[in-house]
Amino acid sequence: MNTDPCQIQLTPDGKLKHFLTTEGLSKELLTEILDTADSFISTQERDVKKVPLLRGKTVVNLFFENSTRTRSTFELAAKRLSADILNLDISKSATAKGETLMDTLWNLEAMYSDMFVVRHADSGAAHFIASQVTPNVAIINAGDGRHAHPTQAMLDMLTIRRHKGQIEGKVVAIVGDILHSRVARSQIHALKTLGAAEVRVVGPATLLPRDIEALGAKAYYDFNLALRDCDVIIMLRLQKERMQNALLPSESEFYKLYGLSTEKLALAKPDAIVMHPGPINRGVEIESAVADGPQSVILNQVSNGIAVRMAVMAMAMSGQQSMQQQAQQDSQEEDPV
Amino acid sequence: MKYLHIRNARLLDPQQGLDDVLDLYVAEGQIRAIGQKPAGGTIEETLDAQGQWLLPGLVDLSTYLNEPGYLQKGSIQTETRAAASAGFSHVCAQPLTKPVADSPAVIQLIQEKAATAGYARVLPLGALTQGLDGDQLANMVSLRNAGCRALSNARQPVKDSYVLRRLMEYAATYDILLFLSADDRALSASGVMHEGPTATRLGLAGIPETAETIALAQLLLLIEQTGVRAHISQISCARSLEMLADARARGLRVTADVALANLVFTAREVSGFDSRFHVQPPLRGEKDRQALLTAVNRGELAICSNHQPHEISAKKAPFADAAAGMSMYDCFMPLLLELVRKGELHLPAAISALCHQPAAVLGLEHGLVQGHRFSATLIDPQAVGGKILSRGSNLPLDHSELAGRVEATFVDGRMVYRRQPG
Incomplete structure (x- = not known):
């Protein structure tokens, strides 16, 4: 368990073998993910959308927490790579019967799967699973607690790059509930590595985690100030529970202070784009006219999501295979019978 | 009276201002003497604690x-x-x-x-x-x-x-x-x-x-x-x-x-x-x-x-x-x-x-003091490689390279722990 969460996802020669977090990955590797995803976008526009990269492989969607949207984009991505896919909704089955996470994992390993796509409510769950399963299973983090949601962050990077040409030099504001957001954390790491000029996190002190600036982001309480010179505005979803937990007085007061209205949007650069990981609360984080307006790229994010997930699945599987080949070669050299 | 004699240990008891290599004699659960052997009686066992520390x-x-x-x-x-x-x-x-x-x-x-x-x-x-x-x-x-x-x-x-x-x-x-x-x-x-x-x-x-x-x-x-x-x-x-x-x-x-x-x-x-x-x-x-x-x-x-x-x-x-x-x-x-x-x-x-x-x-009587109950521990500050005796597997680190090993522990004059060699 004493493995660095960033290093555990890489093969000895620096290729991706799991995808757990954007933190600690090099600019080259993140760019490779984006380039690979770009190439898949063109295959998605064809009549026959399947490519055979994961043919014969079994991917298990291991969702300990419900998420129809993320799960279906992973399912679609796996199918377009020609993998066999098994959807396990663990939130309703095994753990509810008292089975521990370790028991569940041992059972799944016995099914000879090649890849687990993991969504779990605990921070560090994907990292934990990666450190416990047999070495040949690739783990893709589909969201762990408040820690990371790296595929969502990378699809956002892809969206920014496709609309703005590059991420280098851009000013990006991430707005709303940063405290509970795994997406925000993964975005901050990716944006910093890819050379964004400034990453601003915007919200009241109750929703900004302590020492967030240690991650390289700049904290803003004033949305108007934070919007100045912004190239990209990322609005986060606000959960209703936050109102019951003494974090916010009301949705209406939050909207007044941090909701993205047409007037607020005018404070950013004229060509600024508006993003949201979804699902949107219209009138809570964002005005409908902005969400559906010309600067919104929210729907593009969804289609880019499939390409990014295809990219990391293909790359992690290839990293696993090169490691297995290396291991086979090594054992042949040691044992020349 | 039959004595347990601990010799050559560095006796460490800051409360008594004690930091010296001295002999210590124990009988019937009590520290009978520090330094000179008391008159009369026989030594039943001698522990040579060369290079070791004796602490309360x-x-x-x-x-x-x-x-x-x-x-x-x-x-x-x-x-x-x-x-x-x-x-x-x-x-x-x-x-x-x-x-x-x-x-x-x-x-x-x-x-x-x-x-x-x-x-x-x-x-x-x-x-x-x-x-x-x-x-x-x-x-x-x-x-x-x-x-x-x-x-x-x-x-x-x-x-x-x-x-x-x-x-x-x-x-x-x-x-x-x-x-x-x-x-x-x-x-x-x-x-x-x-x-x-x-x-x-x-x-x-x-x-x-x-x-x-x-x-x-x-x-x-x-x-x-x-x-x-x-x-x-x-x-x-x-x-x-x-x-x-x-x-x-x-x-x-x-x-x-x-x-x-x-x-x-x-x-x-x-x-x-x-x-x-x-x-x-x-x-x-x-x-x-x-x-x-x-x-x-x-x-x-x-x-x-x-x-x-x-x-x-x-x-x-x-x-x-x-x-x-x-x-x-x-x-x-x-x-x-x-x-x-x-x-x-x-x-x-x-x-x-x-x-x-x-x-x-x-409110315990404690310390390397003549007349006190003898509860103490003998430590080899240089030795490495103590055994794992707790049932707990959740040690914070692999300590096998770190020096400091308890050789023996005494409670009320009785040796309750002695390190097994090997």
Whole structure:
């Protein structure tokens, strides 16, 4: 368990073998993910959308927490790579019967799967699973607690790059509930590595985690100030529970202070784009006219999501295979019978 | 009279101003002489302790023996043996057992099992509230009469300040000593580690310092009001030390301790979601660690092991789901002496924090003094490679390279632990 969460996802020669977090990955590797995803976008526009990269492989969607949207984009991505896919909704089955996470994992390993796509409510769950399963299973983090949601962050990077040409030099504001957001954390790491000029996190002190600036982001309480010179505005979803937990007085007061209205949007650069990981609360984080307006790229994010997930699945599987080949070669050299 | 003769050991007892290579003679459980052999009698056994240190036995103000009820984690037999192998002659066992140690029957059971095991002496802490529920007062006087030197709620929350006030008043009526921990559950409830940059980076819910300091302020004010004899268990924050110093300056007689883990590690250890470092109270920042070390060096803070052994599966889970606690006995002495070697902890202060201060809190006769009961530990400060004796698998690190090994431990003149060669 004493493995660095960033290093555990890489093969000895620096290729991706799991995808757990954007933190600690090099600019080259993140760019490779984006380039690979770009190439898949063109295959998605064809009549026959399947490519055979994961043919014969079994991917298990291991969702300990419900998420129809993320799960279906992973399912679609796996199918377009020609993998066999098994959807396990663990939130309703095994753990509810008292089975521990370790028991569940041992059972799944016995099914000879090649890849687990993991969504779990605990921070560090994907990292934990990666450190416990047999070495040949690739783990893709589909969201762990408040820690990371790296595929969502990378699809956002892809969206920014496709609309703005590059991420280098851009000013990006991430707005709303940063405290509970795994997406925000993964975005901050990716944006910093890819050379964004400034990453601003915007919200009241109750929703900004302590020492967030240690991650390289700049904290803003004033949305108007934070919007100045912004190239990209990322609005986060606000959960209703936050109102019951003494974090916010009301949705209406939050909207007044941090909701993205047409007037607020005018404070950013004229060509600024508006993003949201979804699902949107219209009138809570964002005005409908902005969400559906010309600067919104929210729907593009969804289609880019499939390409990014295809990219990391293909790359992690290839990293696993090169490691297995290396291991086979090594054992042949040691044992020349 | 038949003597046990320990020769060539460096006798270390800062309370007595003792730091010298001297002979020591024990008979009938007592130290009969330091230096010259008393007239008459014969030497039954001689221990040559060349290059070793002889300290008063360490007294642990907090340990979890897990019996009755949690034998998969440890038993009185395994954990008191591990304690003796770490140099502890006396250990205060937290009442977190199943059933909870809230009745004389459970206390008696623990005492009997401990006596049968015959390793470190167990001083059971009675539960402060029934079933540790934090609400209904336990039968404090019965527990005291059953042999509990102090009562504790084993870091479980007390319902509110009303219950806290009443249980202190009741304890004060009968001069019962309380071990209290400072933890405001409303602030710490969902937290699993120190609130700071590491928690933010990992997305783990944080425990702010105020969870400790607010609760400590409440404890200190109520201790002052009720006049109860109280000891604060496992302080973790620098700010708490200032508050304790203020309280003492106003004349309040309150003592406190820190778990060794908080002197050795900081929250940064959690960086890789390492569940071994999931502990209560949480490991804090470097400033806190430095302030705690300073307080120990000044003689203001005792050290406890807060030993909490767990089975492998209890820690094999994502960080938040993994059980809190660290198995300390098997690495206690090397970790302690490493702090001394690095100059972070002064040896006399460390001995005081582990021997005299806890003995004074509990009212135990202690120290390398002629006429005192002989409870002591013999340490080889250079040797490496102690055995793993605790049932707990949750050691914080591989200590096999760190020097500092207990060779023998004595309780009331009897050698209860002697390292087996090999």
